[in-house]
Amino acid sequence: MADDERKRIEDEKKRKQAETDRKRAEVRARLEEASKAKKAKKGFMTPDRKKKLRLLLRKKAAEELKKEQERKAAERRRIIEERCGKPKNVDDANEAELKKIIRQYYDRVYICEGQKWDLEREVRKRDYEIADLNSQVNDLRGKFMKPTLKKVSKYENKFAKLQKKAAEFNFRNQLKQVKKKEFTLEEEDKEKKPDWSKKGPEEKKVKEEEVEA
Structure with a gap:
């Protein structure tokens, strides 16, 4: 009995292994066919x-x-x-035919201008009616049209202040520095006495004697 059971288990294992091998072979064959078809499409x-x-x-x-x-x-x-x-053929036309052609063109232009004016008036009227209806609808809803506001940067005032300070700083640096001595030179020169006044009394006496001689 034990031998029969062992044999049955081994047969079952072999059968499962054969089934697994068969499935693997089928999968491998499908993959090979798919790769061949892909290569054929590429080529x-x-x-x-x-x-x-x-x-x-x-x-x-x-x-x-x-x-x-x-x-x-x-x-x-x-x-x-x-x-x-x-x-119109105006090359071979005489004066009467030319006048007739010009009259036809004039009448045509006159009609077109009248139609144009009527259409423009109708468009303006429709625009006014649409704007009026929109305002009435907004009034009924309690909503008002917001006006378009200009976008202003919140950093604009700060930049303006910084630029103003920089301009003032540059202006101060460009000012010429003046020393006090530049204004006192002339006064000092005026206070200085001439060289002949610095001579002593003896030199003055010698000069007077030379003049008398």
């Missing part, structure tokens, strides 16, 4: 194919842009013809 867009694709995209974009420009030009011509009419 699909070669540099030549990328270059051709870029050229095709540029060509397609240029064609679309050209079509859009043609469409806008046609729409512009259509609107001009509706508003201004088709151009």
Whole structure:
């Protein structure tokens, strides 16, 4: 009985090991297939194919842009013809025909100016009505339109004070320092006596004798 139990346990272990190996092999095979597919996708867009694709995209974009420009030009011509009419042939027209053409253009401009004035008046009227309704709604809600305030920096006054102090400091440094002696030189020179007054009485007496002789 013990041998049978041991054999059964070993068979169970072998079966589990075989099942585990089989699952690992399946997972490995799936991973290899995925990597191969990924490599195949990477290799699909070669540099030549990328270059051709870029050229095709540029060509397609240029064609679309050209079509859009043609469409806008046609729409512009259509609107001009509706508003201004088709151009008149004035090269082969005589004086009477020219007067008639000018009269037609004048009437057309007159009508357009009248329509323009009516539309501008209607726009101003609508703007006034909208502003009036907005003010009424704000009054009913108890809210008032806040005026737009100018942004002022809280450091502006401090900077102004610092600049003023710096200017005063520079002004004081630029002042010329004057010594007191510069103003006392002339007075001292005036107080000094001339050299001839410094001579003694003997020299004066000798000079007087020379003069008498």
